[in-house]
Amino acid sequence: MEYFLQLFSSGLTRGSIYALIALGYTMVYGIIQLINFAHGEIYMIGAFVALIVSGVLTIYGFSGASILVFAAVVAVIYAAAYGYTLERIAYRPLRGAPRLSPLISAIGMSIFLQNYVLLAQTPDFLPFPALIPEFEFIEPLAHIIGSAELVILTVSTISMIALTALIKYSRIGKAMRATQQDMHMARLVGIDVDRVISVTFVIGSVLAAIGGVLVGSYIGQINFYIGFMAGIKAFTAAVLGGIGNIPGAVLGGLVLGLSEAFAAGYISSAYEDVFAFGVLVLILILRPAGLLGRAVKQKV
Template sequence: MDFEYLFQLLCGGLVKGSIYALIALGYTMVYGIIQLINFAHGEVYMIGAFVALIISGVATLSGYSGLSVLIVAAVVAAIYAAAYGFTLEKIAYRPLRGAPRLSPLISAIGASIFLMNYVQLAQTPDFLPFPELVPEFEFMEPLLQYVSSVDMVILVMTALTMVALTVLIKYTKIGKAMRATQQDQVMARLVGINVDRVISATFVIGSVLAAIGGVLIASRTGQINSAIGFMAGIKAFTAAVLGGIGNIPGAVLGGLVLGVAETLGAGYISSAYEDVFAFGLLVLILILRPAGLLGKAVKQKV
């Protein structure tokens, strides 16, 4: 066995899985609190990438380049995506909170289609080049045959983001309110928690994570278009279900497992069946463990 080739595939899979994990966290946070699959989440990821493209393009024309431009573009994209997430929850989901569960699901699909076509009309359906903003780091020279500087930035930023999210959920006031709302919305209201504000904050945080993922993957692939959010959203949703929908560590684990499985399958069998490996793994896990890798089976009272 060529261990060097295997290590290279594993590194690529971890990078891809990190992006899936960032987007999957938004899915699983929203589902954990209001049991809603936000199918417009992938389009927020796509919008974040387009905002970063515009910011980096303006910076490049102004003579600026490098990692600092990527950071500024990511921050602006995160703020812009947060506004979209807040607006989506306010317009598409909050009025339907007491409706049958199928109604918000249809609303989510409609919001996804609307945002995709909105960006397509506002920009272009064609692929647009994304500038190279991450320089090659000299200290990484021994590793460059396995991972690029962009990959290293993705892994580091993903790790930092996940640590920050964990601290937020466990130790901050809004994080404790999120956990209380997830357990019981009625009791949360009775103890003075503004449930509507908590749900809006959840959408905002999830949108920020999606935007960061969009900026990172755009800087890696070097191109974006208005359709990138659809498949990324489906894969991230798959990762969330794989790890256990509603479980934050499960979303991270599901994303990493999915990314590695896709890369190994593409590397050793065929890249044409990359999606088959992803969804085949999901089916297998759900047959053997329906609640997902870290999910817990919920007992329903009859």
């Protein structure tokens, strides 16, 4: 039972990171039907910026939690700027082009950003300091859930609740939903659609950067390539839940994380990816639109 709970909490932790990144894929897809393949790289850049900032702060004698918060804030700002710029230079000029063109542009940006970090930083793995402090109160539960896992779960839950509230109640959130449902009509009620798309990229990038900082601190090492696998997994999570569907991305991330953790724990860690993608194949056979994806019925 204890082993099960341990796997469960580590599965949830992984899953919530996948979910954070998957939200960026699904929001962008929902609005402009583009798979933003460079999204994983934004996550990677977030982790790198946090590493650099924490290195500097450590030299100046800051400690633990304060570094984490500050590094996360800087990483989020950086990632937001990257996400915004990415959309401006790689996707906006292709608005109205056939769907394949921005997709190829996305793959190009992904390769470009990976190689940029490779050259500007290093091809090797860099150690990432454990920024998340060890809480004493969690000591009795340490065999089930660690401090880092608890922080990751809490931060990602808060981020997702904040996102949901933003989309449901705020003015920009309503504009995002309207644009997703009918971009043409959104323009006719006076929504600046270009701005909505920019905001969507910025929000997705912010969530990815939060994920990057948390994972860096949790796993303890990063390199230029971490965005690729995380991106593929998160994309899988988004498809699993029903691409374009926000609760679906969260559910998909959790299902993926849990099935990976249980496969690794009960079978062999060599099989975790086999299991993760096996679940994807199975769900897509049974429910092609994803877990929460649905063909919306509409009267005409």
